[in-house]
Amino acid sequence: MTSFQDHLARVKARIREVSPEEVAANLKSGAPMVLVDVRERDEIENGFLPTANLLGRGHLEAKIASVAHVADAPIVVYCAGGVRSAMAAAALQDMGYTHVRSMAGGFTRWARAGLPVKTRKSLTQSQTARYSRHLLMPEVGEEGQLKLLDAKVLLIGAGGLGSPAAVYLAAAGVGTLGLVDGDAVDMSNLQRQILHAEDRVGMPKVESALKMLRGINSDIDIRTYATRIDSGNVLDIFKDYDIIVDGCDNFPTRYLVNDACYMLGKTNVHGSIFRFEGQVTVFKPGTDGPCYRCLYPEPPPPGMAPSCAEAGVLGVLPGIIGVAQAIEVVKVALDIGKPLVGRLLTFDALQMKFRDLKIRRDPDCPLCGEQPTIKELIDYELFCSMSKD
Ligand SMILES: [Zn+2]
Known part of the structure; x- marks a missing residue:
């Protein structure tokens, strides 16, 4: 039986870490990066990294394929302080992901460094009641309802x-x-x-x-x-x-x-x-x-x-x-x-x-075709009025 400290040291020895500043530079450059937040739901309320996938730790292995489609996808995992993300990175490596990094110091160090933080709105109590039939459906859920509200x-x-x-x-x-x-x-x-x-x-x-x-x-x-x-x-x-x-x-x-x-x-x-x-x-x-x-x-x-x-x-x-x-x-x-x-x-x-x-796109369409002839808006006379209403 190993102590947690020994276990963590062993895990950290076999994963790679990346600093918040490096992650920020990567985000800024727009280089491909699958950013994964493994914190719990209530920890996300104070914010998360822009573009982060809020997967949590519990079902990470089951959910990761939805955001990282290939084994060599560049994945960066983070948590609050860098411990859970180290474990998560090791788990992803065990699944065969080859380019996994854990962000050292986690969200705490990121926020302290004054790096950009995104916050997620959440539904109010009355919205939760009003839209409860949407919230029951995984295709909509709270995230979808927030999208509709946006x-x-x-x-x-x-x-x-x-x-x-x-x-x-x-x-x-x-x-x-x-x-x-x-x-x-x-x-x-x-x-x-x-x-x-x-x-x-x-x-x-x-x-x-x-x-x-x-x-x-x-x-x-x-x-x-x-x-x-x-x-x-x-x-x-x-x-x-x-x-x-x-x-x-x-x-x-x-x-x-x-x-x-x-x-x-x-x-x-x-x-x-x-x-x-x-x-x-x-x-x-x-x-x-x-x-x-x-x-x-x-x-x-x-x-x-x-x-x-x-x-x-x-x-x-x-x-x-x-x-x-x-x-x-x-x-x-x-x-x-x-x-x-x-x-x-x-x-x-x-x-x-x-x-x-x-119905197909017409390559000769005067508007969206290859050689468009309509480049500005046209007011047709109100000569015709038809169908809809
Ligand atoms: Zn067209």
Whole structure:
């Protein structure tokens, strides 16, 4: 039987250590490094190293493969003072990892040296209660809920699609929800636009929406823009958001949303409805997926496409499509599942049928193709208005 001191000395003799300053230099240079924090949960409350994977010591061996994919991955392990990380480093070496270091002096020495510390927000008691059904799911959990609370999602249109999307995104705890709509509530909207109510007819839609959403979740930040987006304001409004939900009802806006999202590198969760049919897809710049112009390079000529006002729409239909858009937002924000990138989900209410079509990026696309011709935003005349709403 060996004493702990002897055991530690033996462990330390067979692992390598690295100083906090060396780790800091590495972080600064951006050199590849898998940083692993093996402290307990409550120790992390006062902060941790930037980019650290908070794996803890208990299940380290089981979890390490999720962050270190190859045997020679450069791993740096740290704890509070350098003892547990030495043991952890030895354990990882025993698993076959060849480039493991333990950070000498641990987080204590790191913090004392004034090196950068990141802190993790945690959920408040009322958030823990509110989002408990999310916290039960490992795919979301506290970390995922914090991601949702950090997400900034902008809804274009507080109408048919924007209504169900906004209601569910507010309920799910998307921390910042923006709403753009320049219209006022009309009696004919109430057939499908569930954000609004009879006593708010005539009120600006964003104001009516705010009333409804506040009642669902007073814990999130809701920003309203009582305006129609155009080439003059779109970039300024979009820049503060990560995900744009396109629920607009006209072509000029749809093309503008597509182009601005592409130019700013924002994910565009697109939905549209027409009579008994709807479709949803996700345009994500930087992936193999297409943009809207890959599918339809230019808007249809004036008068070719009827609007909801002209063609009608089944009142319940936007519920399905708007909620599908909300689900895609949550998946993108959490980085889980398989979003509708490069896929178009179509829905036929009369047949009660969903179809999932592959859609491809067009190398000749005027916007995202190899020789783009569209380099600035275009305000198409409001000649056409169509489908969504
Ligand atoms: Zn394109």
